[in-house]
Amino acid sequence: MLQVNVELKERSYPISIGAGLLAEPVSYHPLKQGDKVMIVSNPTIAEHYLATVTSTLETLGCVVDFVLIPDGEKYKTLSSLDLIFTALLEKNHNRDSTIIALGGGVIGDVAGYAAASYQRGIRFIQIPTTLLAQVDSSVGGKTAVNHPLGKNMIGAFYQPISVIIDTETLKTLPKREVSAGLAEVIKYGAIFDLAFFEWLEQHISELVQLDQSALEYCIQRCCQLKADVVARDETEKGDRALLNLGHTFGHAIETHLGYGNWLHGEAVAVGMLEAAALSHILGDLSEQDVFRIEKLIAQATLPTISPDGMQPEEYLPYMWRDKKVLSGQLRLILLKSLGSAYVTSQVTEQQVIDAIRRFTQQ
Amino acid sequence: MLQVNVELKERSYPISIGAGLLAEPVSYHPLKQGDKVMIVSNPTIAEHYLATVTSTLETLGCVVDFVLIPDGEKYKTLSSLDLIFTALLEKNHNRDSTIIALGGGVIGDVAGYAAASYQRGIRFIQIPTTLLAQVDSSVGGKTAVNHPLGKNMIGAFYQPISVIIDTETLKTLPKREVSAGLAEVIKYGAIFDLAFFEWLEQHISELVQLDQSALEYCIQRCCQLKADVVARDETEKGDRALLNLGHTFGHAIETHLGYGNWLHGEAVAVGMLEAAALSHILGDLSEQDVFRIEKLIAQATLPTISPDGMQPEEYLPYMWRDKKVLSGQLRLILLKSLGSAYVTSQVTEQQVIDAIRRFTQQ
Structure with a gap:
C-alpha cells in the first residue's frame, strides 16, 4: 500500500x-x-x-x-x-x-x-x-x-x-471514464511536471489498458502533486488555481451542453487544448508543444475538438460567470511552457475566440 | 456609537x-x-x-x-x-x-x-x-x-x-417580536451574569416600552457576553453550548407546531422555564429562582406555558434529534444557580417529563 x-x-x-x-x-x-x-x-x-x-x-x-x-x-x-x-x-x-x-x-x-x-x-x-x-x-x-x-x-x-x-x-469503470480521468492526469504533467508529462507520453497506452503498476505510480504521482499544492494554498487564493487549466473553457462546454452529456474530463481535455492554443497565440508555448498535448489527449482516446455546432462566441457568456472572474476581469490559467503554468488577465476576447476556433468544427 | x-x-x-x-x-x-x-x-x-x-x-x-x-x-x-x-x-x-x-x-x-x-x-x-x-x-x-x-x-x-x-x-418592530428578543436577553442573565439578571428585573418595563438608553445598554451587554463566549469557543465544542439554555425544549415546541407559529423567542421562553424546573428537580436551582425567571418572562409579555394540547411525552422524539445529542445521549443545558449554567447528560426521561409537565396545561 x-x-x-x-x-x-x-x-x-x-x-x-x-x-x-x-x-x-x-x-x-x-x-x-x-x-x-x-x-x-x-x-x-x-x-x-x-x-x-x-x-x-x-x-x-x-x-x-x-x-x-x-x-x-x-x-x-x-x-x-x-x-x-x-x-x-x-x-x-x-x-x-x-x-x-x-x-x-x-x-x-x-x-x-x-x-x-x-x-x-x-x-x-x-x-x-x-x-x-x-x-x-x-x-x-x-x-x-x-x-x-x-x-x-x-x-x-x-x-x-x-x-x-x-x-x-x-x-x-467504463473505458470512457478511464479516459476522462486521464485528462486530469495529463493536466498535472502540463502544469507542474515536465518529467511526468514525458513519462505519460511513454506509458499512455499502458494506462489506457489499465496496467496496474503503471496506474499505481500514476495515481500516487498525481495525488502527491495535488497534496503539495493544497498544502500551499488550501482555499485557492494562489497556486491552487493552476489546477484549473482548461476548466474555464471546459465548464463552458459542460454548461452549454447541459451537465452530463460530455464527461467532465472530456470537456477539460478540449479546454486544455484551447488554453494551450491561447498560450501559443500569446507567444509562450511552442507550436510543437501544443501538438504534443493534442497527441497525448488523442492517445488517451479523448475528444480533441469542440462539441458539434458550438461556436467560439458561445463560450464567452459562460466563461464570464467563472469563479475566477475578479472585478469583471476574466482570469485564465495558461502555459509558459510544458510543466509550467501561470494565471493571467492579459488576454483579449478576440484572442480567446481565435484559440477556441482552432479546435472548432468548421 | x-x-x-x-x-x-x-x-x-x-x-x-x-x-x-x-x-x-x-x-x-x-x-x-x-x-x-x-x-x-x-x-x-x-x-x-x-x-x-x-x-x-x-x-x-x-x-x-x-x-x-x-x-x-x-x-x-x-x-x-x-x-x-x-x-x-x-x-x-x-x-x-x-x-x-x-x-x-x-x-x-x-x-x-x-x-x-x-x-x-x-x-x-x-x-x-x-x-x-x-x-x-x-x-x-x-x-x-x-x-x-x-x-x-x-x-x-x-x-x-x-x-x-x-x-x-x-x-x-411588532411588540410581539420585541418580547421574543427579550427571551434571549433574559437567557444571558440566567446563564452568565446574575448582576445583569438583577438589572433586567429592575428595567424590564423600560425595555418593553423601548426606552432607548435602556435598550442600548442591554444590547451592548448581550453582545459582549456573546462575543466573549464565541471567542472562547467558536464552533461550540464547549462553553458556547450554554447559549442553548431552553433551546432543546424550545425547538421541540417549534417543530411540533410547524415553524413560524410560535416565534423562536416565545418557544425559548417556555423552554427556559422547563430547563429551570428540571434544574430545580435535580436539586440545584431554588424554587424561588424558578419563580423569578417565570416572573421576568411574564413581565416581558412572553408565554409561560406549553402550547395548547402539547403533552410532555410529545417533546421527546424532537429532543432526541437535537444537534447536542452525542452517542445517543441527550445533553441539556441546566442552571446550577441564577447566572451559572452547565451541560449535563445525567437526567432521566422521567425527570424531563416531570419538568415539562409543570408548564403544561392540564
Missing part, C-alpha cells in the same frame, strides 16, 4: 492507495466500534462495492446506513443534497456521525458538501472509485453542487479525514 | 451599536468604491430600510443589487437559499462580492449560509433589525436553514466581516 499525506496542520489526512483496500478493516481508521456511518453512493457503484464496504465496517463494530443518489453530473444538485439530509435525519445521525462518499466525483462532491453542512459539519471519508476522482476531486476538500446557471457554484472547502483509493475499483 | 469586538484572530470583526447607523457611509467599512453588494431582505423590512441602505452604499460608490425572500421562519429553507444563489448568478456576482443580510434572524441565517456557500464563500455583513437578531443570532457566525425533520440542521460556522446594529430599527 502506498501513502500520500495532505499536510494541513490539525486537519492533515492520509491518502491510502492499493489493491483491495476496501475489504481491509484497517483502511477505515479512525472509525471504531459504535461509530455511526452513512455511506453515500449511487446504484451502479453500490451494486459493485456497497456489500464489501458495509461488511468490513460491521466487522469493526460500526453502525452502517446508506443512501443512494441517482447516477450522473445532472444529479449534482441541491435536491440530491436534500436526499442525504433526509436520510441522516430519519436515521437519527448526529454530530458524531461520519459520511463515507463511495463513488466518483459527483458522489464525492455532493457527499462532502453534505458533510460540511449537516449540523454545521460532521466527519467524512472519501472512497473514490473513478480514476478522475482518485487523482483529483477526492483530494483537497473542494465540495460543491451545481446550479442551473453555473457549475460548482454552491459548496464549501471542507477536508475529509482520510481518502481510501482501491485501485481494483477501476476494473469495473 | 458603542462598539464590541468579536476576537477571532484574522477573522475578528466589530459590532457597531447606535441610532441612525444605517444612513452613515462609515458604518459599512470596509466596503468601498466599485464593490458589488447583494442585499438580502424580506418585503416588510425592505419597505422600511432598503432605500436608506442602498442610497448610502451608492454614496460610497458600491454597485448594489437586492433579493427578497418571503417573511418568516417557514421560509428558512433550501428553496430560499436557491433564490439567493439565482439572484447572485443572474447579476454576475463573483468571489469578491459581499452579501448584506438586512433583517431578522431568518434573513441573517439564510443570507449567512448563502455567503458561506456561494462560490465556496464570499464576504458578508449582518444588519440585524430585530431585537432577537441584534442580541443573539447576528453575532458569532452560526448560519443555517431548517429541514422538515429538524431545525437549523443544515448550515455552516461562517463569520461576518462586521455587524451593524441601528437601534432605531426597533421602532418599526
Whole structure:
C-alpha cells in the first residue's frame, strides 16, 4: 500500500492507495466500534462495492446506513443534497456521525458538501472509485453542487479525514471514464511536471489498458502533486488555481451542453487544448508543444475538438460567470511552457475566440 | 456609537451599536468604491430600510443589487437559499462580492449560509433589525436553514466581516417580536451574569416600552457576553453550548407546531422555564429562582406555558434529534444557580417529563 499525506496542520489526512483496500478493516481508521456511518453512493457503484464496504465496517463494530443518489453530473444538485439530509435525519445521525462518499466525483462532491453542512459539519471519508476522482476531486476538500446557471457554484472547502483509493475499483469503470480521468492526469504533467508529462507520453497506452503498476505510480504521482499544492494554498487564493487549466473553457462546454452529456474530463481535455492554443497565440508555448498535448489527449482516446455546432462566441457568456472572474476581469490559467503554468488577465476576447476556433468544427 | 469586538484572530470583526447607523457611509467599512453588494431582505423590512441602505452604499460608490425572500421562519429553507444563489448568478456576482443580510434572524441565517456557500464563500455583513437578531443570532457566525425533520440542521460556522446594529430599527418592530428578543436577553442573565439578571428585573418595563438608553445598554451587554463566549469557543465544542439554555425544549415546541407559529423567542421562553424546573428537580436551582425567571418572562409579555394540547411525552422524539445529542445521549443545558449554567447528560426521561409537565396545561 502506498501513502500520500495532505499536510494541513490539525486537519492533515492520509491518502491510502492499493489493491483491495476496501475489504481491509484497517483502511477505515479512525472509525471504531459504535461509530455511526452513512455511506453515500449511487446504484451502479453500490451494486459493485456497497456489500464489501458495509461488511468490513460491521466487522469493526460500526453502525452502517446508506443512501443512494441517482447516477450522473445532472444529479449534482441541491435536491440530491436534500436526499442525504433526509436520510441522516430519519436515521437519527448526529454530530458524531461520519459520511463515507463511495463513488466518483459527483458522489464525492455532493457527499462532502453534505458533510460540511449537516449540523454545521460532521466527519467524512472519501472512497473514490473513478480514476478522475482518485487523482483529483477526492483530494483537497473542494465540495460543491451545481446550479442551473453555473457549475460548482454552491459548496464549501471542507477536508475529509482520510481518502481510501482501491485501485481494483477501476476494473469495473467504463473505458470512457478511464479516459476522462486521464485528462486530469495529463493536466498535472502540463502544469507542474515536465518529467511526468514525458513519462505519460511513454506509458499512455499502458494506462489506457489499465496496467496496474503503471496506474499505481500514476495515481500516487498525481495525488502527491495535488497534496503539495493544497498544502500551499488550501482555499485557492494562489497556486491552487493552476489546477484549473482548461476548466474555464471546459465548464463552458459542460454548461452549454447541459451537465452530463460530455464527461467532465472530456470537456477539460478540449479546454486544455484551447488554453494551450491561447498560450501559443500569446507567444509562450511552442507550436510543437501544443501538438504534443493534442497527441497525448488523442492517445488517451479523448475528444480533441469542440462539441458539434458550438461556436467560439458561445463560450464567452459562460466563461464570464467563472469563479475566477475578479472585478469583471476574466482570469485564465495558461502555459509558459510544458510543466509550467501561470494565471493571467492579459488576454483579449478576440484572442480567446481565435484559440477556441482552432479546435472548432468548421 | 458603542462598539464590541468579536476576537477571532484574522477573522475578528466589530459590532457597531447606535441610532441612525444605517444612513452613515462609515458604518459599512470596509466596503468601498466599485464593490458589488447583494442585499438580502424580506418585503416588510425592505419597505422600511432598503432605500436608506442602498442610497448610502451608492454614496460610497458600491454597485448594489437586492433579493427578497418571503417573511418568516417557514421560509428558512433550501428553496430560499436557491433564490439567493439565482439572484447572485443572474447579476454576475463573483468571489469578491459581499452579501448584506438586512433583517431578522431568518434573513441573517439564510443570507449567512448563502455567503458561506456561494462560490465556496464570499464576504458578508449582518444588519440585524430585530431585537432577537441584534442580541443573539447576528453575532458569532452560526448560519443555517431548517429541514422538515429538524431545525437549523443544515448550515455552516461562517463569520461576518462586521455587524451593524441601528437601534432605531426597533421602532418599526411588532411588540410581539420585541418580547421574543427579550427571551434571549433574559437567557444571558440566567446563564452568565446574575448582576445583569438583577438589572433586567429592575428595567424590564423600560425595555418593553423601548426606552432607548435602556435598550442600548442591554444590547451592548448581550453582545459582549456573546462575543466573549464565541471567542472562547467558536464552533461550540464547549462553553458556547450554554447559549442553548431552553433551546432543546424550545425547538421541540417549534417543530411540533410547524415553524413560524410560535416565534423562536416565545418557544425559548417556555423552554427556559422547563430547563429551570428540571434544574430545580435535580436539586440545584431554588424554587424561588424558578419563580423569578417565570416572573421576568411574564413581565416581558412572553408565554409561560406549553402550547395548547402539547403533552410532555410529545417533546421527546424532537429532543432526541437535537444537534447536542452525542452517542445517543441527550445533553441539556441546566442552571446550577441564577447566572451559572452547565451541560449535563445525567437526567432521566422521567425527570424531563416531570419538568415539562409543570408548564403544561392540564
